[in-house]
Amino acid sequence: MELQSNGTSDDDSSVPGGQTSVPAKEELVRLSGEVSALRAQVLKGAEDLLATYGVTEPSREILNLSHYVSLRRHDIRPLQRRLMRHGLSSMGRLESRVLPTLDAVLAALSTMTGQGANLTVAPETAFFSGERQLEEASAVLFGPKPDNRRGRIMVTFPSEAAEQPDFVRDLVRKGMNIARINCAHDNPDTWRKMAALVRKAAKKEGREVRILMDIAGPKIRTETVLPAKKVPKLDAGDRFRLVVDGKPMAHPDIAVTASVSLPQMVERLLPGDRVLYDDSKLEGVVEEVSGGEAVIRVKRAKSGGTKIRPGKGVNLPDTALGVSPLTSKDQQDLETVIACADMVGYSFVSRPQDIDLLEEALARIGAAGHPLGLVAKIERPEAVENLPALIARASGRRPLAVMIARGDLASEIGFERLAEMQEEILWICEAASTPVIWATQVLESLVKFGSPSRGDMTDAAMAARAECVMLNKGPAVGEAVELLDRLVSRMEGHMAKKTPTLRALHSW
Missing domain, CATH: 3.20.20.60 (Phosphoenolpyruvate-binding domains)
Structure with a gap:
């Protein structure tokens, strides 16, 4: 296969008769070398990953997974654009077929440059076996x-x-x-x-x-909530308490108190930890933890305020729960x-x-x-x-x-x-x-x-x-x-x- 210049390349060095220009061929040779080097790096990275996973005899799926994770540790965006310009796969959809895609690109480059033995691509059934x-x-x-x-x-x-x-x-x-x-x-x-x-x-x-x-x-959920009736809506700046165990008691300076389904979580909280309630309808930050309770100040609540109710989820993205x-x-x-x-x-x-x-x-x-x-x-x-x-x-x-x-x-x-x-x-x-x-x-x-x-x-x-x-x-x-x-x-x-x-x- 021979490349024809479209007359718009940077070097504008197309040659008569539709033959491949020297700079274009040199670019393809460079691309072939880069893809070959990438393939070698993918294989080496995959070996290290499989050792990390503790896998000695990987299935086809796990082997391809290791190839993919290894590949994605490289930024190949410039390479993708250069391949696309020559009508080659950008490798942007190789999730289920990492090595077959790299090999197909190398085979096409081999044909286009006329250098080395022609490489073969996998049969269609093998190429799409991951799907x-x-x-x-x-x-x-x-x-x-x-x-x-x-x-x-x-x-x-x-x-x-x-x-x-x-x-x-x-x-x-x-x-x-x-x-x-x-x-x-x-x-x-x-x-x-x-x-x-x-x-x-x-x-x-x-x-x-x-x-x-x-x-x-x-799963951490709120349990008993006080006050049980006419629960006030909390907004930014308000405070509420979470307690370890027992029935929560009202507190004159804090609007709402709740017990939780995983009591030990309260004692693992640290000042500055975020507390998210009911799929992030409310976000607060722990101010203090002592005596089996944590005081949280609301940073953000939904428009009009948020009520703390029993049975709602609590997420602690900054807290090591150790459970x-x-x-x-x-x-x-x-x-x-x-x-x-x-x-x-x-x-x-x-x-x-x-x-x-x-x-x-x-x-x-x-x-x-x-x-x-x-x-x-x-x-x-x-x-x-x-x-x-x-x-x-x-x-x-x-x-x-x-x-x-x-x-x-x-x-x-x-x-x-x-x-x-x-x-x-x-x-x-x-x-x-x-x-x-x-x-x-x-x-x-x-x-x-x-x-x-x-x-x-x-x-x-x-x-x-x-x-x-x-x-x-x-x-x-x-x-x-x-x-x-x-x-x-x-x-x-x-x-x-x-x-x-x-x-x-x-x-x-």
Whole structure:
């Protein structure tokens, strides 16, 4: 193949007859050398990463993951632009095929320069094998792919679903693929009733519907709140107290006092630590900690003020809690999970050792070989940082998916970084052929109030890049399932993961 000059190069040194100009050929030779050097650096970095992960015989997925993480430690943006100018891959969509993409670029450069032996590219089936493995992993965890879309729809069940067979069957009929039961609420009897209704409805509709049961983990929630009635709204500058144990007592100088579900957290707080309440509807800073209580001054609250109420989540992004992600309650709940569910949602998993903790707990109840799927919920900064190592540790043990738990994650890392982090999580998981669940507040205005916002629709459209989208509970969740079914189906005609797919447009 020979390059023809378009007459606009910087050196303007095109030659007659459409032959490759010398400077252009030299540029291609330089590019070939740079891509070869990058490939060597990727391989060396991947070796070091695999040693860090403790993996000696990596699967294809984990090997490609190590190649991807190694590659992303380099800034290749200038190289990308230079490759694009010559009609070559910019390597901007190589998540599931790192080495095959680098090799394809090198093969093209070899042909274009006429230097060295012609390199071969991988056969099509091998080149796209990562995509196929991701689809297979999704089917194992989430069930068969629906006819009209690759993405599955998950719905969080409200407590009353245990007594509403018509509600459950309606969700199945409208397109729900996975039912989520939150073990932070209700009890094993209620969970069993929900699961039984899902199985029965799926059978009647002739569809396969999977069940995810989310174990609670050490989630921090407010408990008793004083004053119990006429709770004042807190605004910037106000103070409130969190107490270790016992019934909180009123305080003449502080508006609100609350006990919490994880009492030891109070004593681990330090002055200056941030305290976020109810998905960051209120943000405060610890002023003092003494005598089993912490005093927090509000920095920011929603417009009109925020009320502290029982049962709401508390996040502590600056505080080292030092607690296991697997509580004694979780270990008891696992027996019901094994009996009822297809997947377990593992809350607050942060380190590779946390995967071992879960496996040990399952072994204690005789379920080490049970084909239970694992959904690692990414909720804390440590989990983001350790995500490749978490995936590597779980590999080969049981089917794995990752949930981007955007509510807690946004509170922990800050809202302005959430969009960036959810993208990076999608990329890392695609590199490892690991399915992703896009969770928290999808179509929230529709689910709760019956009418979606423009922001809801854009967010839901972006969610189509994940293998599963989760809806929260709410009075209009059935309508949200129907809308999401149509929206995801349409968006998949335009985008496959990061890759735009250019179907014919009929809008103009």
